[in-house]
Amino acid sequence: MSDKKGAVGPDGLTKKERRALKVQAKQGEGNPAPVENKTQDNKKAVASEKDVKKIADTPVLAELSEKEKRKLEWQKKLAEQNVSNKEKEALSKAELKHKRREQQEAQRLAKAKEDESKKVPVKVEVTVEKEKSPLKKVGSPVKKPDIKKNVKSMQKVQLVQHLYCEDQLKSEFGELIVNYKNVHPAFIRLGVQYSTKTILGSNARCLALLSALKHLVEDLHTPPKQEYCRYLESVLQTCTAYLQNCRPLAVSMVNALRHFKLQLTHINNKLSDNEKKAMLIEVIEIYINDDIKKAGDAISLRVNEKINKSGDVILTYGCSSLIRKILLEAHSEGKDFEVIVADGRPLLEGRELLRRLVQAGIRCSYVLINSLSCVMGNVTKVLLGAHALLTNGYVMSRIGTAQVALVANAFNKPVLVCCETYKFSEKVQTDSFVHNEIGDENALSKIDTAQDQSPLIAFKENSKLMPLTLLYDVTPPDMVTAVVTELAILPCTSVPVVLRINANEVN
Amino acid sequence: MEEQKIKQYFLKIIKEEEDVSIGVAAIRTLLEIIRQSKSETVQELELILKDAINIMKNLNIPVAGITSGCELFLRFITLTTLDASLKEVRARMLERGQMFLKKLNESRNKIVRIASDFILDGSSILTHSRSRVVLQTLIEASKQQRQFHVFVTISAPDDSGKHMHKDLEAAGIPCTIILDSAIGYIMEQVNFIMVGAESVVESGGIVNKVGSYTMAVCAKEMKKPFYVLTESFKFTRLFPLNQTDLPAEYKYNSEKRKNIDLQKAHPLVDYTPPSYITLLFTDLGILTPSAISDELIKLYL
Incomplete structure (x- = not known):
């Protein structure tokens, strides 16, 4: 791809250009002028940015003069700021924020235009912005956001209040993409897919992340006087910060990123950029192949040893890609077993699993989590997927899993958790409240099978009603018979040993 | 060595040396095979050894x-590094084998030493079947002038408890033989339970x-500590989920496996899950069940 393209996503801006942008941004902040003026200001700013770019290409002399110019601008701005300080104090924080956002939006629009004029083939970002911008325009002049915020703060459930704060950043979908000029288009698409939950499940999320990472590695152009790996590291930082805003990173993703960053630091500086790229892509591919795919195969083999030739009734909950793989493989090996897919609202992921299993010709039943105790008596084994395995042996998984394990335990049925070791985490957690993720509250008020409207539909107007959807829960180790990993079948308590071994291998 | 010879050698050790556990007898047989083998490559030797293991497994002896x-x-x-000539390799293997065997022989003494401290004056102990390491621990404690009483189950079907009873009486330890069905009756009188193990599995x-599981469940209900005395060479890479998941070769001897409907056969062993075990006394030290899996990972990974 061309250098021009780089100016949009993993940008090829020089340091000076970026500094100029920053100055402009600050100028805007300090200036309490009405909105129209501001946008004009911004247009000017963008124009000057164009100038900067032109100049950057010309020899050093021009740059010097540019520096002086900027210095003058800066001083001017400082003076302005001093004057306006008192006014500024008078403004409420919310209003300030509001204004800032408007300004950024305007800037971005201008930039998008500029990009179009350059005829850069950026597919995703431009389309995303086009989608967003009208929403924005409607929302900005009215005072709506403030009201919304008030309602929101009322609707926080006391017990998990600390979980909402991460939420605020992404509160409205329209505000999602703010000013991430350094984010690669592949990551922007990924972020949208994460936050709309098109990509769900920690394996799928990790694989998607790694493939986006591959695009980033391929497309990144090092600006002059910078080292490729260091530059990639900084770009990756902004990319992951952006993803974090869309949806908190899964443990699998955190581990994959850590592995990648570690390899990044090990790469020889003397190699050319292309060699480095090739090596990094290989690192990613090896990770996908070894830690995810082969691990899945090994786990599938081990679990298959535990599935009898006939007569087994296996209960599973939700939709784990690994469990699906295991069941399909066991079926293709000619084992005769029955599957009960338990499912829970509001995500109802189990339907997807059910669809695939029935398609393959496996005998299935489908129950919701509240009828679990009725079917548990006939079950011989419970197979569960996991989001992460914590150091104290707790299993973090889709909400509802702990309940399934609890019921299975009450019926004395063996509970097998299938989890690749790349999902093992150093974190320790003993309940589901300290760290969790808040899902979409609106989903609770939608019931696709009910004919009448849900009584919950009006919860937004009712300040006494606080719906809560958490995404994960943790299952204590004494409710889990064994964890199946690619290394061995282990008791939950052996997680720290595996972590230690993995750490040693890396060293 | 031919199949017949292997069988003879192995069975001879078991018959003549009562004090030797089956695992050690098997290892000694393997060592003898290495000594006598005329194989020309390391791989061939390994194959021969694996065949020999299968032969021993198919005898009418508990496989665990x-x-x-x-x-x-x-x-x-x-x-060891196996890139030297076969002669050297064989010598090295034998040397390591002897070393291994020596370690095994020492391991029982070590367990006896650490476990006998747990037997206090005036305590009463329940044990199941006949375990060599439990027997030696009891004898050791009695040598240290401790007064205690032992209850031994008859442990059907081979009545090995009677054998144990005889050995204990010979050592001058007061003991009572009880019915297998009297475990619940006797449980409230004992201070703790001490049993051996045929193998220790990955879950801990x-x-x-058979009958150990009954005893463990009963002990848990009555809140009595359940101690297991076992050498570390009995650690196995196996993770049974429940009793049915235990391999058939563990539960039934080879004759039954071939001839009888297994639904009607009596199992020889049962599986006691880690949650019922208080502590395991091994030559690696006194371990909790969850530490077993850690040790196994260290051994095999």
């Missing part, structure tokens, strides 16, 4: 001890003479 001991032995002797649970 053989499997774990032999697997560990193979792993231990092949851990044990596979032992």
Whole structure:
């Protein structure tokens, strides 16, 4: 791809250009002028940015003069700021924020235009912005956001209040993409897919992340006087910060990123950029192949040893890609077993699993989590997927899993958790409240099978009603018979040993 | 060595030396095979050893001890560099094998030393079947002038408890033989339970003479500590989920496996899950059940 393209996503801006942008941004902040003026200001700013770019290409002399110019601008701005300080104090924080956002939006629009004029083939970002911008325009002049915020703060459930704060950043979908000029288009698409939950499940999320990472590695152009790996590291930082805003990173993703960053630091500086790229892509591919795919195969083999030739009734909950793989493989090996897919609202992921299993010709039943105790008596084994395995042996998984394990335990049925070791985490957690993720509250008020409207539909107007959807829960180790990993079948308590071994291998 | 000779050698050790556990007997047989083998490559030797293990497994003897001991032995002797000439390799293997065997023989003494401290004056102990290491621990404690009483189950079907009773009486330890069905009755009188194990599995649970599980469940209900005395060469890479998941070769001897409908056969062993076990006394130290899996990972990974 061309250098021009780089100016949009993993940008090829020089340091000076970026500094100029920053100055402009600050100028805007300090200036309490009405909105129209501001946008004009911004247009000017963008124009000057164009100038900067032109100049950057010309020899050093021009740059010097540019520096002086900027210095003058800066001083001017400082003076302005001093004057306006008192006014500024008078403004409420919310209003300030509001204004800032408007300004950024305007800037971005201008930039998008500029990009179009350059005829850069950026597919995703431009389309995303086009989608967003009208929403924005409607929302900005009215005072709506403030009201919304008030309602929101009322609707926080006391017990998990600390979980909402991460939420605020992404509160409205329209505000999602703010000013991430350094984010690669592949990551922007990924972020949208994460936050709309098109990509769900920690394996799928990790694989998607790694493939986006591959695009980033391929497309990144090092600006002059910078080292490729260091530059990639900084770009990756902004990319992951952006993803974090869309949806908190899964443990699998955190581990994959850590592995990648570690390899990044090990790469020889003397190699050319292309060699480095090739090596990094290989690192990613090896990770996908070894830690995810082969691990899945090994786990599938081990679990298959535990599935009898006939007569087994296996209960599973939700939709784990690994469990699906295991069941399909066991079926293709000619084992005769029955599957009960338990499912829970509001995500109802189990339907997807059910669809695939029935398609393959496996005998299935489908129950919701509240009828679990009725079917548990006939079950011989419970197979569960996991989001992460914590150091104290707790299993973090889709909400509802702990309940399934609890019921299975009450019926004395063996509970097998299938989890690749790349999902093992150093974190320790003993309940589901300290760290969790808040899902979409609106989903609770939608019931696709009910004919009448849900009584919950009006919860937004009712300040006494606080719906809560958490995404994960943790299952204590004494409710889990064994964890199946690619290394061995282990008791939950052996997680720290595996972590230690993995750490040693890396060293 | 031919099949017949292997069988003879192995059975001879078991018959003549009562004090030797099955695992050790199997390992000694393997060592003898290495000594006598005329194989020309290391791979061939390994194949021969694996065949020999299968031969021993198919004898009418509980398989649990053989499997774990032999697997560990193979792993231990092949851990050396094997790129020298076969003669040297064989010498090195034999040397390591002897070393392994020596360690095994010492391990029982070590367990006896650490476990006998747990037997206090005036305590009464319940034990199941006949375990060599439990027997020696009791004898050791009695030598230290401690007064205690032992209850021994008859442990059907082979009545090995009677044998144990005889041995204890010979050592001058006061003991009572009880019915297998009297475990619940006797439980409230005892201070703790001490049993051996045929093998220790990855979950931290044990596979032992049938009836151990009953005893463990009963002990848990009555809140009595359940101690297991076992050498580390009995650690096995196996993770049974429940009793049915235990391999058939563990539960039934080879004759039954071939001839009888297994639904009607009596199992020889049962599986005691880790949650019922208080502590395991091994030559690696006193371990909790969850530490077993850690040790196994260290051994095999």
